Amino acid sequence: xxxxxxxxxxxxxxxxxxxxxxxxxxxxxxxxxxxxxxxxxxxxxxxxxxxxxxxxxxxxxxxxxxxxxxxxxxxxxxxxxxxxxxxxxxxxxxxxxxxxxxxxxxxxxxxxxxxxxxxxxxxxxxxxxxxxxxxxxxxxxxxxxxxxxxxxxxxxxxxxxxxxxxxxxxxxxxxxxxxxxxxxxxxxxxxxxxxxxxxxxxxxxxxxxxxxxxxxxxxxxxxxxxxxxxxxxxxxxxxxxxxxxxxxxxxxxxxxxxxxxxxxxxxxxxxxxxxxxxxxxxxxxxxxxxxxxxxxxxxxxxxxxxxxxxxxxxxxxxxxxxxxxxxxxxxxxxxxxxxxxxxxxxxxxxxxxxxxxxxxxxxxxxxxxxxxxxxxxxxx
Numbered sequence: 001x002x003x004x005x006x007x008x009x010x011x012x013x014x015x016x017x018x019x020x021x022x023x024x025x026x027x028x029x030x031x032x033x034x035x036x037x038x039x040x041x042x043x044x045x046x047x048x049x050x051x052x053x054x055x056x057x058x059x060x061x062x063x064x065x066x067x068x069x070x071x072x073x074x075x076x077x078x079x080x081x082x083x084x085x086x087x088x089x090x091x092x093x094x095x096x097x098x099x100x101x102x103x104x105x106x107x108x109x110x111x112x113x114x115x116x117x118x119x120x121x122x123x124x125x126x127x128x129x130x131x132x133x134x135x136x137x138x139x140x141x142x143x144x145x146x147x148x149x150x151x152x153x154x155x156x157x158x159x160x161x162x163x164x165x166x167x168x169x170x171x172x173x174x175x176x177x178x179x180x181x182x183x184x185x186x187x188x189x190x191x192x193x194x195x196x197x198x199x200x201x202x203x204x205x206x207x208x209x210x211x212x213x214x215x216x217x218x219x220x221x222x223x224x225x226x227x228x229x230x231x232x233x234x235x236x237x238x239x240x241x242x243x244x245x246x247x248x249x250x251x252x253x254x255x256x257x258x259x260x261x262x263x264x265x266x267x268x269x270x271x272x273x274x275x276x277x278x279x280x281x282x283x284x285x286x287x288x289x290x291x292x293x294x295x296x297x298x299x300x301x302x303x304x305x306x307x308x309x310x311x312x313x314x315x316x317x318x319x320x321x322x323x324x325x326x327x328x329x330x331x332x333x334x335x336x337x338x339x340x341x342x343x344x345x346x347x348x349x350x351x352x353x354x355x356x357x358x359x360x361x362x363x364x365x366x367x368x369x370x371x372x373x374x375x376x377x378x379x380x
Contacts, residue, residue, distance in 0.1 A: 007089035014097035016047035020290040021117040080104035102141035115146035118287030148288040149309030173365030174293040181299030182274035200233040203276040205291040208241030220331035222254040238263040273298040301348030319352035
């Protein structure tokens with residue numbers, strides 16, 4: 001709307017589908033005060049209508065540019081035309097695909113904020129030559145950087161040479177009203193065999209792809225089952241992705257199919273988390289994990305790999321434990337300790353909820369983003 005005085009933030013990312021970065025964007029759009037900002041979202045590829053339905057504001061437009069189908073330069077020209085038409089006050093790009101929007105935005109005279117959210121399995125430390133070169137070449141087009149963890153902030157300054165004053169670290173926030181401990185245990189969402197209140201339910205939520213490494217969790221769970229055949233725990237893995245068939249085949253080959261439930265895509269993650277006793281994040285690397293924060297907000301003890309931003313969220317032996325990536329034996333032993341001690345689970349879960357309430361609220365996250373946006377728009 002041309003006569004709307006609120007500044008328009010144009011968000012650009014690869015695709016809008018189930019994922020931590022995408023969930024963070026939805027939280028940002030839904031919770032930044034509507035009186036202060038308008039929003040539009042552009043996907044370099046495409047978006048999932050089901051996931052996009054999580055956006056509660058009615059004034060947010062969604063555009064898919066289908067780069068892989070039309071080609072990169074035709075896509076950039078279309079994006080330039082769109083920026084000229086929309087006249088945003090600021091363009092906020094995310095991760096490697098977001099770099100495609102920087103030149104069109106510069107040519108349209110619009111300042112850019114760029115944020116980094118984590119790595120793929122083939123580039124776990126961001127040192128692969130081509131992506132690193134692309135990030136370096138695009139650096140002059142970025143007015144300000146946002147890193148979702150201190151680890152990613154160090155990457156920007158030490159590997160890309162970004163000035164410290166041009167980087168702001170903003171940890172993700174979590175909706176503690178939507179994600180909260182269960183007042184009473186209700187497992188009706190789970191398969192019938194998983195509903196026994198005495199049975200420990202282990203869970204993981206995330207896209208089923210290599211960097212999330214659910215295979216390590218399955219192997220650790222198999223070792224745990226071998227040690228406790230008469231009172232077996234159960235495992236819930238929520239999410240979808242390219243490795244779904246492989247992970248199901250692995251579970252079957254390990255002989256634990258009756259004790260594992262793959263939920264597929266789910267829009268009931270808050271309720272699902274409240275069915276669990278322990279949450280596991282076995283990723284090979286992470287920026288800042290939304291699902292880890294959501295599990296903590298749900299009052300769950302967390303076992304997470306000692307990588308990336310995980311160490312900034314989880315204090316070892318306070319809200320859970322950290323373990324090395326691909327360390328099946330350590331993870332199995334940690335799960336066994338929780339199996340034998342409901343009191344330990346309860347103590348770590350309470351501490352996790354308290355830490356989220358004190359340090360990782362949506363309010364703090366919104367305030368930090370608003371400050372960066374205002375500063376960049378003032379500079380123009």
